[in-house]
Amino acid sequence: MDLSTILLTIVNKMDGERTIYAGYHLLRGKRSGQTLQDVEYYGVKSFFGILPKLSMEQFEEAVRQLEQAGYLAKNEDALAFVTEKGRIRVDQCPSCQFNGWDYRGREWMFFERLSLIVQTVSNIGAGERSFMPIQKEQAIQDFVKALLVKQPISEPQFAQSIANELKRSIVQSGMDELQKTILTHRLSGFRMTGWTWDQLADQLKRNSFDIRLLFIESLHRLLTVIHKSDDFPFLRKVAADVKVTSYLTDSSVKTKQLFERGMSLEEIAEARNLKCSTIEDHFVEMSINDPQFPLTQFVSEEHAADVIAKVNELGTRRLRILKSEFSTLSYFQLRLILGARTGGNR
Template sequence: MNLSLLLLAIIQKLDGERTIYAGLHLLRGKRSGQTLQDVEYYNLKTFFGILPKLTVEDYDEAAKLLSDAGLIETRADSSVILTESGRLAAKTLPVYQFNGWDYRGRETIFFARLSLAIQTVSNVKAGESSFMPIQKDYDIQLFVKKLLHKQPISDPTYASYIAGELSLCMERSGMDDQQKIIFTHRLSGFGLTGWTWDQLADHLKLKPFVIQLLFIESLHRLLVVIERSPDMPFLTTIAENIKVKTYLTDSSSKTKQLFDRGMSIEEIAAMRQLKVSTIEDHFVELSINDPQFPLTQFVAEETVQEVVAKVNDMASRRLRLLKAEFETLSYFQLRLILGARTGEGN
């Protein structure tokens, strides 16, 4: 697993519809209207926000590797497509088990809670009640303190119970041997400090960046298992509120509240002191995420069906092409139709 291969998978799904930097915005989890639309239109929820600190330099290097290998090429309109070699290479890619859309970086909170809980139980089991906590964040410390307050952490069998639950979860998750090594070696316990990325990279003979990707995927694998497993009460509590409850941005949620009160786009923009185009972005986000979005308040159902048919006929969701076919529709109306009727769940 490496960044170039992730990018190859993303470009394969975008299929010549976007420029090279659409992948950068996706991996960083950019909350712009365009990126949020791409997530839905092209079934890219897997990769959303899994690398929030990804630098342009690292991304450019990954793209250059693909280009130099003859796997991608840039067209005259700046869109990027796979070459024939690229399509063949894409067929060999693994099925990535990231779940960026649901966790959005919160998997790190899950691991922080888990690592501190395990460190605490390990030290208490060894008779050491005073130790330097591996996690400094106050909210993490408070969460673990409340979690363990009424638990028999001084009972040696409690530590064994946690170990058993975690071992079962790892097995069910389908983590490979490398991921198991990375995950377990990142944990701390009595007299043991979790390994750094560089230590793991040296041990496994992999680049630190690859180690981090494998680690993120392993956490996502675990969280999916925990969500489906009623027989893991300890881990279920650790994973509490890690999965996002609403896919709307806070700003879009506020816009929805005003719209539900009967306000128009212009009135909402005026009240919130935002540009009309920003409010329109919120509505597009609503059209993607709200199955009950009242699309026909903005465009006739007959026209919606015509646009959807044209999208299927052209096998493209490019706004410029659709606008040429439906000149009387605004870009905003087209975006709403794409969001409400042509995404992954439609």
């Protein structure tokens, strides 16, 4: 697994309808209206926000590698598409098990909590009550203190119960042996410090960036198992608030609240001192994420059905093409239809 492979998979899903930089914004988790639409329209939720610190230089290097290999190309409109050779390569790539839409970088918070817990229990179990915490962030330390304060952390049975949960969850997650090695070697214990990325890269003969990708995927696999099962009561406490509970941006939530009070789009824009186009983005976000969104308040059911029929006929969601087919509908109305009728699993 590497960045080039992930990017090729994303471009293949977008099927020549977006520029290459749509992939960049997706991987960084940009919460713009366009990126949030792309997430739903093209079924790329799993990759959303998995690399929030991805640099443009790293991204463009991955693009160059794909172009030089003949896997990726761009048309006259600068839209990126996968070549026939690239499609063969995509079919050969193992499937990724990311869940960026649900975790959005918060998987790191889970691991920081877990690593400090393992370090604390390990040291106290060995009779060492004075040690340098592996995690410096106060919020992480406060969380761990609150979680462990009423636990019998000096008893061997407690440490063993955590170890058992962790072992079983790792096995059930389906992560491969390489990921198990990376995950466990990042943990610290009594007189034992977790390995750095460079140490892992040197030992495993892998690029450190690729190792981080494998690590992120392993955390997503682990969290998915923990959240779906009641067999890991302690780890579920460690994973508290890691999974996103609302898929709307904070600003969209405020717009939604005003809309539910009966305010129009224009009234909301005035009340919030925002451009109408920004409020439109919020409504599109709502249409994507809310199965009960009242689409017919903005466009007739007949028009909505006609647009979706045309989408299926042409095999495209490109707004410019759809606008040429439905000149009486605004871009905003088209975006709402696509969001409400093709967003998520609808």
